[in-house]
Amino acid sequence: MRAVPIDKVRAGMQVSRAVYGASGETLLAAGVTLTPRYIQRLQELGVLALYIHDEEVGDLEINDVVSEKTRLQALKITKEAMDNIRLNPDLELAKVNSVVNDIVEELLSNKDIIVNLVDIRAMNDYTFGHSVNVAILSLITGIAMGYEREKLCKLGTGALFHDIGNTLLPENVLNQDRPLTGEEENLYQRHTVLGFEVLRKLENFSLSVAHVALQHHERYDGTGYPRQLQKGAINEFARIVAVTDLYDKLTSGWGGQPRCLPFQALELIIANREKFFHPDVVENFMNTVAVFPIGTLIMLNTQEKGVVVQTYKEYPTRPRVRVLADSGGKRMVPPYELDLALNPNCCIVRILDEGN
Amino acid sequence: MTRTEETEILYQVCSLLLQAQADEQAFTEITCRLCSGLGASCCSLWLARSGGGRSQERLAIYQAVKDLPSELVNLDFTVAKQAIEQGQSLVWQKLRVGENQEMLLIASPLLRQAQVVGAVCLWFAPDTHAGNVTLMLVHQIIRNLAQGIYNYTYHSGVNGRSLSKELEMAAHIQTGLLPEKIPDIRGISLAMRSLMAHEVGGDYLDLFQTPNKLLGIAVGDVMGKGIPAALWMAMTRVALRTAARTFSQPDAVLEEVNRGLYPDLAGQSIFVTLQYALYEPVKKILFLANAGHLPPLIYHGRTGQFELLKVKGIYIGGLENYKFKLAGVQLKESDIVLFYSDGVTEAVNAEGQQFGLRKVVDVLEKNALFSAAEIADKLIIHLGQHIGDTRQRDDISFLLFKVE
Numbered sequence A: 001m002r003a004v005p006i007d008k009v010r011a012g013m014q015v016s017r018a019v020y021g022a023s024g025e026t027l028l029a030a031g032v033t034l035t036p037r038y039i040q041r042l043q044e045l046g047v048l049a050l051y052i053h054d055e056e057v058g059d060l061e062i063n064d065v066v067s068e069k070t071r072l073q074a075l076k077i078t079k080e081a082m083d084n085i086r087l088n089p090d091l092e093l094a095k096v097n098s099v100v101n102d103i104v105e106e107l108l109s110n111k112d113i114i115v116n117l118v119d120i121r122a123m124n125d126y127t128f129g130h131s132v133n134v135a136i137l138s139l140i141t142g143i144a145m146g147y148e149r150e151k152l153c154k155l156g157t158g159a160l161f162h163d164i165g166n167t168l169l170p171e172n173v174l175n176q177d178r179p180l181t182g183e184e185e186n187l188y189q190r191h192t193v194l195g196f197e198v199l200r201k202l203e204n205f206s207l208s209v210a211h212v213a214l215q216h217h218e219r220y221d222g223t224g225y226p227r228q229l230q231k232g233a234i235n236e237f238a239r240i241v242a243v244t245d246l247y248d249k250l251t252s253g254w255g256g257q258p259r260c261l262p263f264q265a266l267e268l269i270i271a272n273r274e275k276f277f278h279p280d281v282v283e284n285f286m287n288t289v290a291v292f293p294i295g296t297l298i299m300l301n302t303q304e305k306g307v308v309v310q311t312y313k314e315y316p317t318r319p320r321v322r323v324l325a326d327s328g329g330k331r332m333v334p335p336y337e338l339d340l341a342l343n344p345n346c347c348i349v350r351i352l353d354e355g356n
Numbered sequence B: 001m002t003r004t005e006e007t008e009i010l011y012q013v014c015s016l017l018l019q020a021q022a023d024e025q026a027f028t029e030i031t032c033r034l035c036s037g038l039g040a041s042c043c044s045l046w047l048a049r050s051g052g053g054r055s056q057e058r059l060a061i062y063q064a065v066k067d068l069p070s071e072l073v074n075l076d077f078t079v080a081k082q083a084i085e086q087g088q089s090l091v092w093q094k095l096r097v098g099e100n101q102e103m104l105l106i107a108s109p110l111l112r113q114a115q116v117v118g119a120v121c122l123w124f125a126p127d128t129h130a131g132n133v134t135l136m137l138v139h140q141i142i143r144n145l146a147q148g149i150y151n152y153t154y155h156s157g158v159n160g161r162s163l164s165k166e167l168e169m170a171a172h173i174q175t176g177l178l179p180e181k182i183p184d185i186r187g188i189s190l191a192m193r194s195l196m197a198h199e200v201g202g203d204y205l206d207l208f209q210t211p212n213k214l215l216g217i218a219v220g221d222v223m224g225k226g227i228p229a230a231l232w233m234a235m236t237r238v239a240l241r242t243a244a245r246t247f248s249q250p251d252a253v254l255e256e257v258n259r260g261l262y263p264d265l266a267g268q269s270i271f272v273t274l275q276y277a278l279y280e281p282v283k284k285i286l287f288l289a290n291a292g293h294l295p296p297l298i299y300h301g302r303t304g305q306f307e308l309l310k311v312k313g314i315y316i317g318g319l320e321n322y323k324f325k326l327a328g329v330q331l332k333e334s335d336i337v338l339f340y341s342d343g344v345t346e347a348v349n350a351e352g353q354q355f356g357l358r359k360v361v362d363v364l365e366k367n368a369l370f371s372a373a374e375i376a377d378k379l380i381i382h383l384g385q386h387i388g389d390t391r392q393r394d395d396i397s398f399l400l401f402k403v404e
């Protein structure tokens, strides 16, 4: 199994992980063989990449940090809430709280949480998939920062609805794959204030949670919006969401940008510590995502080719690798695995294109 | 097993190997014959590589029995590695493989003239009794295999490397030159990496703890490749290590090295660039003297600024009794110091563009929160991404430490 970007997917390939839509409906089940029609439909839906069965690579065990069931439930509730917010500003808080609780409990029961899943959500449903992802990434960061359950639930809710103001913006501002014009940009930036206004009016909704929507585009150095807040003046949940929001946008190819590999997105975030981001948050965030996620095709310094099969929190650049081809390119049958953490003389020299 | 059977296997195996150029198919054939001849369930053959650190490559594997536990191939890698690294045979009567299976394992290095050229692993069903006969037979076969593998590397040039005997020797000198152990110095993380482009390069990195408990770092480059370069490197290393025991100031150390090597170098058209630095971990001060080598790069993690610590000085063997200069710099927490060879900045991509210093700084900046080992791994990957499928022209080696 390996992740293949949608433009490199061909008919005849077999899907090895199901693809879901915004309400959690199955768009394509695992095991289905792709046809040109399916591929076209997936492209129309804006699906970014698929997990494809690959005999040479073999089976990979990718455990998501939260169960599929919870993730889909979160997706559904977020979508419902956002769809309804215009008509009926009474958010069904009980449902939201319960799903945020589920995520928190699942994350807390996991010992070494590290995010390994390559993003395969559909772009048309971007907002919801993005919201759930940002919530999960923020919560893992919160756990790393030593947050207690109560604080985590607030952080999770704030992260889930950080972009709720987007639902109140005109369509054409959101779905552009070109840079926005000055006027559009001004309009877009309003989503922070709009979101805050909606959330703070809700009954039983904590004000600090609403502030996530208002402040998630503020920057550590005071160059953000809407209020140019600085450093410690920025709401602590919003500081976390600022990081996870950008990470998820970069790795999913938001706004028509080319998709970044996880290690590239991570490097960008580290490079912007103390500029855009609070350094403490960056330090806690950087260990929550796999630098080279499971399924990454790599070349070793021995010129052997392989695939990442396991990642370690303590050794982010030294995963366990299944060697698929020898230095001459000859296929290794059967492949053997080696831990780069235990083999200091071996190292990754290149990330190979997902399509090769 | 009878005497005749033994000779039969040995004969079969040897005849395969004596074909002037044993190839990959022949190795698969050998593992297959060994399994059937010795009644093993699985057999694998490994090649030890020299140059660029000790590593190994699997030449062949044969599984005579179906449904062997899937962990076996991974364990096979590990035991072959042990045999190659320790240079000693390993015999496990009952090695746990998979959930509830035990197997008998014999892993042996293949030695040729006291050098490890590879390893062979033999896996038997748990009830097999490895009697003395089998062990002796394995021993004899191994002697022949070692010659076969040597012939293979010698003739076929694995990785397109043609290993002439002399170059192989020089590569051996060079790998022996890398420090065996990275000294444990308080308050810093430290890493070094090298990607060798040729059998023998001229890059030289060394680090050690001095008698007064400071960290000594030496980096150098011998202009000119091949055997003389490797030998000059070896001599430089010895000269520097000796001088560093007697003299404590880096400038004095380089002067001593120059004094010792000048008479021999001056007559030849060989240049040795050399840089010697001392790090004092309590006051966090880096002292440095330089004989024509690239200046180290210092990235200040707190401010995001970087600087090159330039100290002028002529190369070793340039002028008799040359007086070297001494420089010092106060380091702070989260500063990163990088010593590197020109192979790093001059690594060329398909379009002929060099990697350049700016990109090196970028990599440090983008990874500044990680420890030295991760930063080093990332620098290697960025270089690898840059080089792509182009042939790496020069050795790439660097050493970096970070004040934690």
Ligand SMILES: [Fe+2]
Pocket: A162, A163, A191, A216, A217
């Ligand atoms: Fe936003």
